[in-house]
Amino acid sequence: MASSLLSRQLTRSVRHSLRVTAPGCRYVSKTAAQPVSEFEYDAPSMKTPVPGPKSKELTRQLGDIQNVGAVHFFCNYEESRGNYLVDADGNRMLDLYTQISSVPIGYNHPALMKAITNPNNLTAFVNRPALGILPPENFPEKLIESLLSVAPTGMTRVQTMACGSCSNENAFKAMFIWYKIKERGANSPSAEEMSSCMINQGPGCPDLSILSFMGGFHGRTMGCLATTHSKAIHKLDIPSFDWPIAPFPKLQYPLEEFVRENAQEEARCLEEVEDLIVKWRQKGKPVAGIIVEPIQAEGGDNHASPDFFIKLRNIARKHGCAFHVDEVQTGCGTTGKFWAHEHWGTDDPADAVSFSKKMLTGGYYFKDELQPDKGYRIFNTWMGEPSKNLLLSEVLNVIRRENLLEEVTRSGKALLQGLYELQAQYPHLLSRARGLGTFCAIDARDDVTRDNLILKTRNKGVLLGGCGEMSIRFRPSLVFKEYHAHQFLNIFNDVLAEYK
Numbered sequence: 001m002a003s004s005l006l007s008r009q010l011t012r013s014v015r016h017s018l019r020v021t022a023p024g025c026r027y028v029s030k031t032a033a034q035p036v037s038e039f040e041y042d043a044p045s046m047k048t049p050v051p052g053p054k055s056k057e058l059t060r061q062l063g064d065i066q067n068v069g070a071v072h073f074f075c076n077y078e079e080s081r082g083n084y085l086v087d088a089d090g091n092r093m094l095d096l097y098t099q100i101s102s103v104p105i106g107y108n109h110p111a112l113m114k115a116i117t118n119p120n121n122l123t124a125f126v127n128r129p130a131l132g133i134l135p136p137e138n139f140p141e142k143l144i145e146s147l148l149s150v151a152p153t154g155m156t157r158v159q160t161m162a163c164g165s166c167s168n169e170n171a172f173k174a175m176f177i178w179y180k181i182k183e184r185g186a187n188s189p190s191a192e193e194m195s196s197c198m199i200n201q202g203p204g205c206p207d208l209s210i211l212s213f214m215g216g217f218h219g220r221t222m223g224c225l226a227t228t229h230s231k232a233i234h235k236l237d238i239p240s241f242d243w244p245i246a247p248f249p250k251l252q253y254p255l256e257e258f259v260r261e262n263a264q265e266e267a268r269c270l271e272e273v274e275d276l277i278v279k280w281r282q283k284g285k286p287v288a289g290i291i292v293e294p295i296q297a298e299g300g301d302n303h304a305s306p307d308f309f310i311k312l313r314n315i316a317r318k319h320g321c322a323f324h325v326d327e328v329q330t331g332c333g334t335t336g337k338f339w340a341h342e343h344w345g346t347d348d349p350a351d352a353v354s355f356s357k358k359m360l361t362g363g364y365y366f367k368d369e370l371q372p373d374k375g376y377r378i379f380n381t382w383m384g385e386p387s388k389n390l391l392l393s394e395v396l397n398v399i400r401r402e403n404l405l406e407e408v409t410r411s412g413k414a415l416l417q418g419l420y421e422l423q424a425q426y427p428h429l430l431s432r433a434r435g436l437g438t439f440c441a442i443d444a445r446d447d448v449t450r451d452n453l454i455l456k457t458r459n460k461g462v463l464l465g466g467c468g469e470m471s472i473r474f475r476p477s478l479v480f481k482e483y484h485a486h487q488f489l490n491i492f493n494d495v496l497a498e499y500k
């Protein structure tokens with residue numbers, strides 16, 4: 001019966017997808033072929049400003065229940081297709097933000113709809129097990145065919161979690177446990193350690209630290225928030241830890257014109273990292289681990305060179321610190337490689353790599369040394385969600401079958417080249433276009449201009465996101481094609497031309 005119901009829902013969904021009401025629009029570029037897909041609309045179609053009247057009424061209703069200060073508008077996910085998000089007022093928008101970079105292959109992809117209707121998968125969607133104590137019998141097999149099939153170089157272990165924050169939080173715990181086990185050697189924890197930890201005191205609760213970078217974002221749970229330094233509103237009023245914060249390189253653009261200056265900037269930051277590690281050791285709060293994003297996303301799409309990250313990895317190794325690469329936003333192909341750290345070209349990139357968002361499930365890969373010594377040390381009730389592994393397997397099949405990493409590289413080049421041209425045409429509004437794959441950004445002249453450009457572009461049918469102080473970020477799904485890039489660029493050009 002459940003299978004029959006889901007099949008009827010899928011049939012309805014397919015019928016909805018065929019209702020392409022707009023024959024096209026004047027923004028469509030002629031420089032790239034339009035995709036032919038019965039599951040994809042051909043262009044944006046706007047009926048009201050965003051948010052429209054229905055979204056405003058729903059916001060009022062939800063406001064009686066919870067805080068709605070961050071709500072942009074309400075969505076009709078049944079009508080959304082591929083690269084296009086439909087809102088509650090019937091506005092259809094080309095989505096280059098994709099639920100804060102978490103939609104891997106577009107809305108209502110047929111492969112995922114089919115996976116949900118597969119009778120063999122139904123129990124995984126109905127029953128959510130406590131994975132730490134009662135995993136399903138096919139769990140090892142499903143991990144091997146999904147997460148472990150795309151494991152970073154040198155890693156054969158993975159711990160699933162529910163979201164990016166808890167992935168990082170538990171990776172921190174694993175690094176702390178590893179550091180103390182290494183320090184004790186063959187000895188067991190002392191009676192004093194066992195008793196003092198129960199009252200949040202040393203030596204059982206040691207003064208260890210994680211080194212992070214200014215501008216980084218790693219989540220909003222307590223440990224993660226201590227390593228997050230992108231926006232004050234995330235941290236205000238929340239107690240935190242005395243952990244070291246290093247400067248992240250502030251590169252000058254165009255990169256080819258500032259090679260010497262950028263190399264000096266990266267060297268300065270690396271020197272500061274080493275100084276902080278030494279200083280915190282002297283303070284009695286040794287650095288157990290270093291966490292870094294391959295591209296600082298929330299903090300403003302801040303890049304550094306492969307050389308910077310390779311040297312940072314070496315510094316961690318030199319000082320006995322675990323090296324944690326946070327790929328929550330950069331992972332799953334959005335830079336043109338499955339993991340952004342692959343651009344560094346090293347066969348030993350990290351000791352732990354965390355993921356979430358486009359991977360649909362959270363978790364972290366780790367080296368053998370970070371395996372906890374006992375059960376229940378890295379633990380919670382659900383520890384992930386097996387049904388998300390099923391969907392991830394289908395996502396990975398689509399990525400391979402449709403060569404989506406190559407598609408991301410092609411469409412990313414078109415997007416970035418278009419941004420270069422727009423910043424040359426509107427230098428009083430835009431600067432510092434940058435990106436890898438479709439993971440791109442551009443700076444507006446100030447935050448007010450950035451916010452206005454995003455709103456005006458949304459009302460013309462394209463969803464964008466902001467990051468950092470004045471950056472616009474682009475986070476399309478992996479099925480975003482050159483056609484969509486040109487469609488966006490033409491709409492954005494109209495907005496810029498009209499901007500006063």
